[in-house]
Amino acid sequence: MTSPRVFFYVQHLLGIGHLARASRIASALTTAGFDVTVVTGGSEVPGFPAQGIKSVVLPAVLAATAGFSGLADIHGKPVNDEFLTRRRDLLLDAFHRVRPDIVITEAFPFGRRQMRFELLPLLDAIKAMVPRPILVSSIRDILQERTKPGRDEETVSLVKAHFDHVLVHGDRSFVALPETFPLAGEIEGKIIYTGLVAGPLPKEPGEVFDVVVSAGGGAVGIDLIRAALALAQRSDPRRSWCLITGPNLSETDFAELALNASDHVRLFRFRKDFPSLLKSAELSISQAGYNTVCDILQAGCRSVLVPFTAGGETEQNLRAMRLASLGLAVAIPEVGLSADILRGAVEAALAECPPRSGRLDLNGARRTGDILGELFEARRIQQASS
Incomplete structure (x- = not known):
């Protein structure tokens, strides 16, 4: 039997969290025997998706503002209709070329409304393909959280009309979907929880730092890095600091930070071994993005979030507050x-014992492969008997 073909669409607009999580899932699917093609449409990030995974790279678009208002090209200029039409056509060409057995849309239709110009035509193409x-x-x-009336209803309508299932990459005992999507009950039969998508257990690091500071993709983390750098400069020089700014921090800001770093403070744009650095660190200081938190939990590292x-973002705050309430982090x-x-x-975080592992389900990547394998096999049996 040939490997099931997966067509995985992911669009990151500001940070790299969506791309990183999708890459972890794609790697797990490949390991499980799926033939995976990942379609990306944001700025290039080295290492994502992982080496050996097929990829289709669409002309990049980014969020024009931190509030996700409008789309811009890689140079920050607003995109026009001709640009968007070309992207749509490239996406549809890739879909028809792959002829997938399974299509995954990361975030959509619960997010990424900005991409409807190409995703609604993709839904139509999926519906028309035989077998679908x-x-x-x-x-x-x-x-x-959605503040504009009708947005959740629109999402439910699209799920009911087009989607077979919704894979929620979380631990239901930590946060259940109805807490942030009030209409979840209307699509309850389609919802499957996978567990949190953490990376594998980290290896021993090649370098050891006492404090690891990270700002995700770097597009919006400059204030955190500046505060951490100022604190590091005043701290005991015997305590080593690693500051990871993220690849999207501007060259000007990175150069300014580098000028102010002292001998016990190292500054990096990106570290592939970030999870390993956490394993040996006394403390992590970071934002509260999904992937960073999963890495912290997997490493069992103390953390300040x-x-x-x-721009009205609520997701990270809820995650940080929930972890703090469980004694798994300090949040400010x-x-x-x-x-x-x-x-x-x-000081508060260092006074606590390292968090115990096993409190939350971190096996979401592997479980996603199991779920999709079961769905594909059920569809194959159904088609064979019809």
Whole structure:
């Protein structure tokens, strides 16, 4: 029997969290025997998707603002209709070339409304294909709150009309989908929880740092890095600091930070061994993005979380507050962040024992492969008997 073909669409607009999670899932699917093609449409990030996975790279679009208002090209210029039409056609050409058995849309239709210009035509193409591929939506455990009337109803309508299942990459005992998507009950029969998508257990690091500071993709983490750098400069020089700015931090900001770093503070744009660094660190200081938190939990590292809340973002704050309530992290607000405030949080975190592993289900990548394998086999048996 040939390997099931998976067509996995992922669009990152600001940070790299969506791409990183999708890459972990794609790697697990490949290991499980699926033939995976990942379609990406954001800025290039080295290492994502992982080496050996087939990929289709669409002309990049980014969020024009931190509030996800509008689309821009890689140079920050607003995109026009001609650009978007070309992207749509390239996406549809790739879909017809792969002729997948399973299509995964990361975030959509629960997010990525900006991409409807190409995703609604993709849904139509899926519906018209014979045999029709299994279509699933792949979403994180905590969704951004929607304030505009009708948005949740629109999502439910699309799920009912087109999607076979919704894979929620979370532990239901931690956060259940109805907490951030009030209409979840209307599609309850389609929802499957996979567990959190963490990476594998980290290896021993090649370098050891006492404190690891990270800012996700780097597009919105400059204040966190500046506060951490100011604190590091005042700290005991025997304590080593690793500051990872993220690949999307501007060259100007990175150069300014590098000028102010001292001997016990190392500055990096990106570290492939980030999970391993956490394994040996005393403390992690970071935002509260999905993948970063999964890495922290997998490593069993103490942590200070500074959730990103600009532009009305609510997802990271809920995650950070929930982890703090379970004693798995110390959480402080992004607004008004300073070195002094951060110092208090660091002292509080270091006074605690490292969090115990096993509190939450972190096996979501492998479980996603199991689920899709079961769905594909059920569809194959159904088609053979019809």
